[in-house]
Amino acid sequence: MNVQPDLEFIKYIKGAGGDTLKKCYQCATCSVICPLSKDGKPFPRKEMIWAQWGLKDTLVTDPDIFLCHQCGDCSAYCPRGAKPGDVLGAIRAYAYTFYGWPSGLAKLATSAKNLPILIGIPALVIFVMWLLSGAMHIPTKEHFATHGYQQFFGTWGFKWYAKNIFFIVLFMVPAAGLAVLSTFMGVRKLWRSMSEKAGVNSSFRPSVMQFVTDFLWPSLVEIVKHSRFRECKVNIDRVKGHLPMMLAFIGLFIVTCWSLLKNDVLGLFWPSLHGPLSIYDPIKIMANISAVALIYGAFVLWTNRSKMESEGLSTRTFYNWFLIWEVMAVGVTGFAAEVLRWLGIPTVGYIVYFLHLVAVMMLFMYMPYTKFAHIVYRTTAMAFEKYRESPFAKN
Amino acid sequence: MTDEQGTPGAILVVGGGISGLTAALEAAEVGNDVFLVEKSPSFGGRVAQLNEYFPKLCPPSCGLEINFKRLKANRKIRTYTMTTVKSVTGGPGKYEVTLEIAPRYVNSNCTACGECTIACPDEMENDFNFGMDKCKAAYLPHEMAYPRRYVINKSALSSVGAEAVKAVCKYNAVDLEMKTETVKVQVASIIWATGWIPYDPTKMDNLKYNESDSIITNMMLERMAAPNGPTKGAIVRPGDNNAISSIAFVQCAGSRDENHLEYCSHICCMATFKQMTYVRKQYPDAKIYVFYIDLRTPGKYEKFREARMTDKNAVFIKGKVAQIIPEADGSVTVVAENALTGNKISQKVDMAVLATGMQPSLGVQGAPVTLNMDSSGFVISDNDKAMFAAGCAKKAADVVTTTQSSTAAALKAIQVSRR
Numbered sequence: 001m002n003v004q005p006d007l008e009f010i011k012y013i014k015g016a017g018g019d020t021l022k023k024c025y026q027c028a029t030c031s032v033i034c035p036l037s038k039d040g041k042p043f044p045r046k047e048m049i050w051a052q053w054g055l056k057d058t059l060v061t062d063p064d065i066f067l068c069h070q071c072g073d074c075s076a077y078c079p080r081g082a083k084p085g086d087v088l089g090a091i092r093a094y095a096y097t098f099y100g101w102p103s104g105l106a107k108l109a110t111s112a113k114n115l116p117i118l119i120g121i122p123a124l125v126i127f128v129m130w131l132l133s134g135a136m137h138i139p140t141k142e143h144f145a146t147h148g149y150q151q152f153f154g155t156w157g158f159k160w161y162a163k164n165i166f167f168i169v170l171f172m173v174p175a176a177g178l179a180v181l182s183t184f185m186g187v188r189k190l191w192r193s194m195s196e197k198a199g200v201n202s203s204f205r206p207s208v209m210q211f212v213t214d215f216l217w218p219s220l221v222e223i224v225k226h227s228r229f230r231e232c233k234v235n236i237d238r239v240k241g242h243l244p245m246m247l248a249f250i251g252l253f254i255v256t257c258w259s260l261l262k263n264d265v266l267g268l269f270w271p272s273l274h275g276p277l278s279i280y281d282p283i284k285i286m287a288n289i290s291a292v293a294l295i296y297g298a299f300v301l302w303t304n305r306s307k308m309e310s311e312g313l314s315t316r317t318f319y320n321w322f323l324i325w326e327v328m329a330v331g332v333t334g335f336a337a338e339v340l341r342w343l344g345i346p347t348v349g350y351i352v353y354f355l356h357l358v359a360v361m362m363l364f365m366y367m368p369y370t371k372f373a374h375i376v377y378r379t380t381a382m383a384f385e386k387y388r389e390s391p392f393a394k395n
Numbered sequence: 396m397t398d399e400q401g402t403p404g405a406i407l408v409v410g411g412g413i414s415g416l417t418a419a420l421e422a423a424e425v426g427n428d429v430f431l432v433e434k435s436p437s438f439g440g441r442v443a444q445l446n447e448y449f450p451k452l453c454p455p456s457c458g459l460e461i462n463f464k465r466l467k468a469n470r471k472i473r474t475y476t477m478t479t480v481k482s483v484t485g486g487p488g489k490y491e492v493t494l495e496i497a498p499r500y501v502n503s504n505c506t507a508c509g510e511c512t513i514a515c516p517d518e519m520e521n522d523f524n525f526g527m528d529k530c531k532a533a534y535l536p537h538e539m540a541y542p543r544r545y546v547i548n549k550s551a552l553s554s555v556g557a558e559a560v561k562a563v564c565k566y567n568a569v570d571l572e573m574k575t576e577t578v579k580v581q582v583a584s585i586i587w588a589t590g591w592i593p594y595d596p597t598k599m600d601n602l603k604y605n606e607s608d609s610i611i612t613n614m615m616l617e618r619m620a621a622p623n624g625p626t627k628g629a630i631v632r633p634g635d636n637n638a639i640s641s642i643a644f645v646q647c648a649g650s651r652d653e654n655h656l657e658y659c660s661h662i663c664c665m666a667t668f669k670q671m672t673y674v675r676k677q678y679p680d681a682k683i684y685v686f687y688i689d690l691r692t693p694g695k696y697e698k699f700r701e702a703r704m705t706d707k708n709a710v711f712i713k714g715k716v717a718q719i720i721p722e723a724d725g726s727v728t729v730v731a732e733n734a735l736t737g738n739k740i741s742q743k744v745d746m747a748v749l750a751t752g753m754q755p756s757l758g759v760q761g762a763p764v765t766l767n768m769d770s771s772g773f774v775i776s777d778n779d780k781a782m783f784a785a786g787c788a789k790k791a792a793d794v795v796t797t798t799q800s801s802t803a804a805a806l807k808a809i810q811v812s813r814r
Contacts, residue, residue: 027688031732032717042739079652
């Protein structure tokens, strides 16, 4: 066999938490211990040798790297301390950059050195927006009490579209749109190369409906239930953080959708719907529970990861921490902004709200290039795993 | 040796297995006085527990018998059984060692007639056979035991049993009032030949040793295959004593593993190939599965391996067994990934043998004095302190290497005596 090792790739993996990679001596303990690995062609032993050999192209098109949930069971039983769990995490980090578009932005999101730029871009954009909106001032206490942050970007007489929403949409939608476009392109590329590698005959393709009912929906059910994640043994505590965090995201997604509907559609007919929600409003209750769950989840994952790292079970990487920091920042600034509104402190409130907007925009914008991308790529791999076993792929 | 306290150039050898015997004899046969100390009631160590040696496949009586004969003939060696080193004071050339002799409860009148065993009503777990059978509380350690003298385990003896063994002994050899004795000896140097302990298989939680009788260790198989073993040489499944039609050897069970023994014990691959021969002799058609990471049979052992790999009913799978599932019918399923094909294998077998490694005894029990030891508990020889390591106390090794290192340690000790 003629192996052309990609030395740059090996160097990247070693620098991204997979520094133990070369310790692996292929005993295959990991493939047996892994609770998520299927019986046919298990992982992560094969991924370890591919990575040692620098077979980048084989790895980025391997669905198994995304099916790994980084339980750490393999790393705990590894006789050599090769930490397959961390190596696969590093390979995923590489894959997100590999599939990420535009590549410049994707690369930017891989290093702590770039944090000033990563924070600076959204901060600058929002600051300029605030400037352009002409509403750049701290409101009076009375104004703050009535409108909260709903006139952060000012207000205008045009009742069909609120000025505040207009400005938020102006930067949040392009940020999220870029992320959606990038992940769409990445997922398409991944799916094609996975199909090609698995030798799937594409002449019998499922309809969109069939794809959703047969492959995507069962995967989503698995994800929401955390049924795979729960099979992890060594770091089962991570489920206790990840599950509330995921449910919080779902909750906040619903809240955001409702808020959009209420302010931008229903508000046109019933102007009284504008303005901060009462604390007893069911949607507000949901929002607050979600916010607490988000902060709690991030806190659990934060402490859990710190513990794993201090015990030497995992290597500290920017990739793993960036997402925890981001989520924590979104949760804490959001919740603090609300508390400051109750307390009626407009100055600090506005600053915190500004930071909240920055944090949310970062989460959107860098989603495809950071660990956050796993929500898309892992879902894709799980759907592909089902597709691969289906009659569509077998015929 | 006439002086019980030792002569200025005397050597203390700690451990009376093949290593200690060799070192003691080599030193004594060139004229040095030697104290040979053994913790258990008889000499021979782990070798005495084997069924056959590799690669010649001869019984251990082969090597031990001649050494016992040399020992008996040599007046330069003073032997102590059931004895441990309590403390060491002084320095190289003039060590004073305190030895503690545990009570045997049988004195030198014993003729090894065996009447006490027959009369004794009390049974206990037989450690020599790794608990696979019972023995009496008054017993001969094993058939080949040297010194050939019975032992009584007083803690396992009932008052009725005590009366029975005392009454039956015609030679007045039973002395249940025997006390622990302390002896001080003067020596110039000390050879540590404290040997090894099979690695505790319960420590690999994924291999479920405790959860099925069908999971045994390589040393247990050795005892089973031995004619003087618990099954009189029949390889059967412990628990139901059924004949087997398939067997899996689990190599590197707890070896080359930083969570267990981080080193390779060097002998387990050869031991498995040897044990394949035992199985094949008794079961010409049994399926044999060997799961390995690497097959390490260096030098002349390559031929031994090649011969066994031609076995049509033997399958070799490159992949470590990382899970064993006890089945309801008494069999077990071993799970591994074949690293050559990338396929996961779940193989149901009647019996699984864990090829566990050698752990240095001092690494488990601790040394009675401050010794230069590595992180695994192997002793590092210290010429300046006249403390030498021999055999498996020095490193995991086969019998041949062990005797060579013992001879080397003896030479070093002799040099100290003549300084």
